[in-house]
Amino acid sequence: MGFFFAGALSAQQPAATPFVPPPLDPENTLVLDLSTGGRVTIQLRPDVAPGHVERYKTLVRRGFYNGLAFHRVIDGFMAQGGDPKGDGSGGSDLPDLKAEFNALPHVRGTVSAARTDAPDTANSQFFIMFAPRFSLDNKYTVFGRVVSGMNYVDAIERGEPPMNPSRIIKASIGADNVPPATPAEVAAVMAAHQAAPPAGPTLLPIQGGPNGAAAPAPASAPEPQAPQTAAQPAPEPAPAPTPSPQGTPRQQ
Numbered sequence: 001m002g003f004f005f006a007g008a009l010s011a012q013q014p015a016a017t018p019f020v021p022p023p024l025d026p027e028n029t030l031v032l033d034l035s036t037g038g039r040v041t042i043q044l045r046p047d048v049a050p051g052h053v054e055r056y057k058t059l060v061r062r063g064f065y066n067g068l069a070f071h072r073v074i075d076g077f078m079a080q081g082g083d084p085k086g087d088g089s090g091g092s093d094l095p096d097l098k099a100e101f102n103a104l105p106h107v108r109g110t111v112s113a114a115r116t117d118a119p120d121t122a123n124s125q126f127f128i129m130f131a132p133r134f135s136l137d138n139k140y141t142v143f144g145r146v147v148s149g150m151n152y153v154d155a156i157e158r159g160e161p162p163m164n165p166s167r168i169i170k171a172s173i174g175a176d177n178v179p180p181a182t183p184a185e186v187a188a189v190m191a192a193h194q195a196a197p198p199a200g201p202t203l204l205p206i207q208g209g210p211n212g213a214a215a216p217a218p219a220s221a222p223e224p225q226a227p228q229t230a231a232q233p234a235p236e237p238a239p240a241p242t243p244s245p246q247g248t249p250r251q252q
Contacts, residue, residue: 019103019104019105021043021045021145022045022047024043024147026173026174026175027173027174027175028043028044028045028046028053028057028174029041029042029043029044029173029174029175030042030044030056030057030060030111030144030171030172030173030174031171031172031173031174031178032065032149032168032171033168033169033170033171033172033180033181033185033186034149034152034153034155034156034166034167034168034169035166035167035168035169035186035189035190036152036153036155036156036166037152037155038149038151038152038180039148039149039152039180039181040146040148040149040150040152040153041146041147041148041149041174042111042144042145042146042147043144043145043147044056044057044143044144045104045142045143045144045145048100048102048103048104048142048143049100049102049113049141049142049143050100051097051098051100052097052100052113052122052141052143053143053144055094055097055123055124056124056126056143057173058094059092059094059124060171060172060173061173061176063170064084064092064124064171065081065082065168065170065171066168066169066170066171066189067167067168067169067189067192067193068081068082068083068084068086068167068168069081069086069161069162069165069166069167069168069193070156070157070162070165070166070167070168071083071086071087071088071161071162071165072088072159072160072161073156073157073158073159073160073162073165073166074158074160075130075158076130076131077129077130077131077133078127078128078129078130078133079127079128079130079153079156079166080114080125080126080127081125081126081127081168082114082124082125082126083124083125084124086161086165087161088125090124090125091123091124091125092123092124094123094124095123096120096121096122096123097113097120097121097122097123097141098120099115099119099120099122099141100141100143101119101138101139101140101141102138102141102142103137103138104137104142104145105132105134105137105142106129106132106133106134106136106137106140106142107129107132107145108129108130108131108132108150109128109129109145109146109147109150109153110128110129110142110144110145111126111127111128111129111142111143111144111145111146112126112127112129112136112140112141112142112143113125113126113140113141113142113143114126114127114140115140115141122141126143128146128153130153130154167189167190167193169181169185169186169189170185
């Protein structure tokens with residue numbers, strides 16, 4: 001009887017859900033060396049967002065993120081980066097991604113893809129959550145979560161844009177065994193950008209994109225709201241349209 005009872009219990013066990021992360025895999029581990037003083041390790045989730053994970057890994061291995069700033073950082077909400085223009089309107093030369101909205105929630109440490117108000121416009125930008133915002137769930141593609149070094153994320157300079165933005169010194173994939181950034185590397189990256197003025201806000205609307213086509217809305221992160229409750233409305237997307245957008249949620 002014990003055997004059959006145990007089997008019955010086993011059959012009733014819930015199936016694995018996306019909320020239970022798989023074991024850490026170096027090939028799906030994103031490492032960010034930040035100017036805030038240390039290394040941030042992010043577990044990527046190809047099981048729920050394979051297209052996004054592949055894209056960000058491709059860009060990381062190109063060196064795309066090295067030296068880029070966190071250009072939009074809102075205290076108690078999120079830090080947005082990954083834009084080579086530094087104003088929320090830039091992206092890579094690769095096509096925009098199809099949305100892969102999934103069951104992973106926007107909690108502290110969540111890494112999610114920035115996009116415009118159109119769902120299939122994520123490209124290179126991303127945001128890291130300082131605190132939960134469940135109203136973003138199923139509206140932005142979650143593709144990872146910080147598993148160590150969140151204190152270095154917390155230290156990212158605030159502002160829209162920050163006066164002295166914190167930067168990604170270098171980004172790498174765990175399997176590639178890239179050593180941490182040295183103080184000399186940090187100093188070199190920061191010195192290279194010191195003379196540049198801070199990026200302006202998201203660009204104003206324009207009438208057309210390349211070849212006269214209508215330009216899509218600028219990529220932007222969701223905006224923070226009052227302490228999150230189930231009854232609160234979803235965040236609004238970023239305003240004006242701009243070319244090659246990437247972004248995160250907007251603030252009310």
